[in-house]
Amino acid sequence: MNYAEILMRTILSVGLLLLIPRILGKQTLSNMTSNDFVISITLGSLAANLAFNVSLKFTYLVLSIVVITATSFLLSFIALKSRRLRSWISGSPTVLIEEGKIMEANMRKIRYTMDSLDQALRKKEIFNVEEVDYAVLEDNGQVSVLKKEAYQSVTKQDLGLVLKPQAFPVELIMDGKLVEDNLKQHGLTREWLEKELDKKQKGKTLADVFYAVKGTQQQLVFDFYEDGLQQPLDRE
Template sequence: MEAVIETIGRAILAFTIMMIITRLLGKQTIAQMTYHDFVAAITLGALTANLAFNLQIKMAQLIAALLTFSLIAYLLMIVSLKNRYLRKWFSGQPTLIIQNGKILEDNMRKLKFSLDTLNQELRERNIYNIEEVQFAVLELNGELSILRRAEYLPVTRKDLKLKYNKRQWFPIELIMDGKIIHHNLKQNQLQPDWLMELLNKKGLRLDEVNYAVKNSNGKVIFDLYDDQMSNPIDKE
């Protein structure tokens, strides 16, 4: 029983430490898995697992190793931000795969990037003809960024000289889980009374609203708990 309690305690501690480390390393580490991020993630994951379940190794030793590797990952991130040459070595750099519509076989060979993989990446972006591609770049995180040739780019309202609303706002969440998000209202110079007046005009109570957002064109959208759907698709 003591071993079970110790394992639970160590697991909670390991999870807490990893949450703190992840917050310190920042969102970029999660979103863009570069070379040193990949190595750090594997190492920290193994150490965290041992901290949670390996009762034969002292907790203090595992925490010391975990903090050491976290410090190394953090220092590498700082150095990469400040030094462009070291950043290339630690994180790698984007590589052209297609240039002016021509596949760069040497670059693909260096990256171990096959034609099958290239075709799959293109199809996932609804490109089935290689002639549509002007440039393709393999980014640091392994994603393929593509620029189509001008004649294959989608037509916009500006191209057609159609009228459109040039002024747009960032969507503002007003209500979530039936509760007013006062911070968002205050940050955007909106008053709770204004929101309650909107609810009254719609004949709604606050506790009936699951989610409300002021979208990019200034219109307020309400999503209710009761969607009045007789046969929801995902309901058993």
């Protein structure tokens, strides 16, 4: 009986953990603030107990998870409505470098070391701190950097090049299966796709295609099951 109960509790626990991010929103996953960090640890602990700790009442644990989720949702709502409370709930950014000068006092306040700053800059492909004009530690723990103008990359606009309009890529075939909804939404047909494929690769059919996408410049890209590589790098 215990094995059956643990199995059911584990399935429910996983189901709740999959449902919660949908309730709290994608920002919880992409922008983990201090509030989100505390909530995620608490939910993880409750979900683990729900899965295997049969000495604790099933209904109590589910109620706790529901209350924690509702509290997190309420805090997110309050943070959305009030900027003053948002900084208390989610934290606020801290300037680490200003006008090329390292803000030692700010770093001491948040116990942020130079080693951590150097590591964060290297992740941004910056190995010389003198290249940085501003660096800010965001409330999700990531460091945002503005380079000095002399070290910024040149853009097409800077060079006066003609900028071509871009479109969002449209996936037409995924894992060998035709994405019918994407074709319909963009006024495309299977027959059109077959003709375009024949223009690019004579003798190939849609059954040979693993992945197909209409790119940002409206170009069609096909990837086939048979890549035709004589010596693939990763061989089993």
